[in-house]
Amino acid sequence: MSTLNNFWVIFLLILSISADAFCCSIKGFHLVRNISELPQDDYGMKGLSHITVAGSLLHGLKEVEVWLETFSPGTGTPIHRHSCEEVFVILKGSGTLYLASNTHGEFPGTPQEYSVFSNSTFIIPANDVHQVQNTNEHEDLQALIILSQPPMKPYIYEDWTTPHTAARLLFPVFWDKECLEGTSDKDEL
Amino acid sequence: MSTLNNFWVIFLLILSISADAFCCSIKGFHLVRNISELPQDDYGMKGLSHITVAGSLLHGLKEVEVWLETFSPGTGTPIHRHSCEEVFVILKGSGTLYLASNTHGEFPGTPQEYSVFSNSTFIIPANDVHQVQNTNEHEDLQALIILSQPPMKPYIYEDWTTPHTAARLLFPVFWDKECLEGTSDKDEL
Numbered sequence: 001m002s003t004l005n006n007f008w009v010i011f012l013l014i015l016s017i018s019a020d021a022f023c024c025s026i027k028g029f030h031l032v033r034n035i036s037e038l039p040q041d042d043y044g045m046k047g048l049s050h051i052t053v054a055g056s057l058l059h060g061l062k063e064v065e066v067w068l069e070t071f072s073p074g075t076g077t078p079i080h081r082h083s084c085e086e087v088f089v090i091l092k093g094s095g096t097l098y099l100a101s102n103t104h105g106e107f108p109g110t111p112q113e114y115s116v117f118s119n120s121t122f123i124i125p126a127n128d129v130h131q132v133q134n135t136n137e138h139e140d141l142q143a144l145i146i147l148s149q150p151p152m153k154p155y156i157y158e159d160w161t162t163p164h165t166a167a168r169l170l171f172p173v174f175w176d177k178e179c180l181e182g183t184s185d186k187d188e189l
Numbered sequence: 190m191s192t193l194n195n196f197w198v199i200f201l202l203i204l205s206i207s208a209d210a211f212c213c214s215i216k217g218f219h220l221v222r223n224i225s226e227l228p229q230d231d232y233g234m235k236g237l238s239h240i241t242v243a244g245s246l247l248h249g250l251k252e253v254e255v256w257l258e259t260f261s262p263g264t265g266t267p268i269h270r271h272s273c274e275e276v277f278v279i280l281k282g283s284g285t286l287y288l289a290s291n292t293h294g295e296f297p298g299t300p301q302e303y304s305v306f307s308n309s310t311f312i313i314p315a316n317d318v319h320q321v322q323n324t325n326e327h328e329d330l331q332a333l334i335i336l337s338q339p340p341m342k343p344y345i346y347e348d349w350t351t352p353h354t355a356a357r358l359l360f361p362v363f364w365d366k367e368c369l370e371g372t373s374d375k376d377e378l
Contacts, residue, residue: 031286031288031303031311031312032286032303032304032305032306032309032310032311033309033310033311034306034308034309035278035308035309035310036308053276053278053310054276054310054312054335059312061274061276061312062274063252063253063273063274063337063338064252064253064274064276064335064336064337066276066278066310066335084252085250085251085252085253087242087243087250087253087255089224089242089255089333097220097221099220114220114221115221116221117221117223119223119224119225120221120222120223120224121221121222121224121242121243121255122220122221122222123220123243123248123250144278144333146243146253146255146335147253148252148253148337149252
């Protein structure tokens with residue numbers, strides 16, 4: 001290979017590394033970031049605002065992920081389950097946690113209902129089917145959501161009678177997909 | 190063994206399981222908890238308020254832990270490192286993150302300084318020596334702190350010239366020690 005060709009190969013290599021680093025890796029973002037200035041989107045889900053505060057695909061985390069999500073009145077998460085640990089810290093508003101802890105049946109069944117409120121916290125047990133809804137018609141529900149084993153691999157239920165075997169894997173989730181290109185898919189599922 | 194003896198063995202077993210469950214396991218606490226009502230303490234460190242929002246020893250988490258810590262002006266964390274991932278979300282106040290990213294030297298050396306402020310977030314890279322201080326003399330600094338691989342095993346430095354090899358392992362950390370009794374110490378270190 002000529003010297004000129006070598007130059008272009010190295011140049012393009014550097015360019016591709018820089019591009020990756022800028023968008024989606026730990027080298028490409030300011031260490032201290034203002035959450036108010038982070039990108040937020042509804043990702044096609046009306047009433048949602050999602051911000052990845054600290055993430056696997058965006059920031060290179062391997063063991064935890066932190067989201068800030070805001071749900072307008074009447075909206076919420078899908079009915080879903082996942083094998084990772086999840087902690088909610090409610091920052092604003094109030095709503096309802098629906099949790100079906102019966103993992104031995106063929107489908108979740110009628111969930112238990114828990115009131116959640118500003119300054120409350122709760123842990124979702126691994127693999128329990130759950131949904132968090134803003135059931136307060138007067139204000140938004142905002143929560144910090146902490147997850148292990150990123151990126152999340154949720155199984156989505158149509159309703160509480162959907163058999164566990166019919167729940168659909170949603171992967172990748174709606175956000176941060178732009179970072180999936182160029183990453184290894186080893187161990188993702 | 191007589192029937193009476195059997196009765197007492199079973200009774201004491203149930204009592205011991207109930208006691209553990211009440212204090213320190215996932216069976217012993219309300220699912221939705223008011224953070225304002227959770228126990229807080231300074232654990233002998235003047236100016237600190239620590240609350241374990243969701244924890245390994247307290248709540249049976251295995252992969253993540255969430256703390257709410259408040260530092261009065263002039264106080265902060267020790268200089269330390271750990272191999273787990275850590276995310277800070279600053280809720281109130283402002284301060285300074287000191288971070289020594291040079292992990293190839295014999296000691297941390299002069300750290301870089303970063304201003305942190307209400308509504309900011311930052312990730313501590315694994316094994317980087319760091320300290321977060323409330324350097325604002327007018328108000329408390331409050332942060333949600335998210336950690337992987339609980340319980341935390343920090344190595345504490347006297348100052349920024351302490352050799353990495355002389356940093357002291359602090360384990361268990363100051364809080365939630367009451368739950369250590371009766372747990373297995375397998376894989377803790």
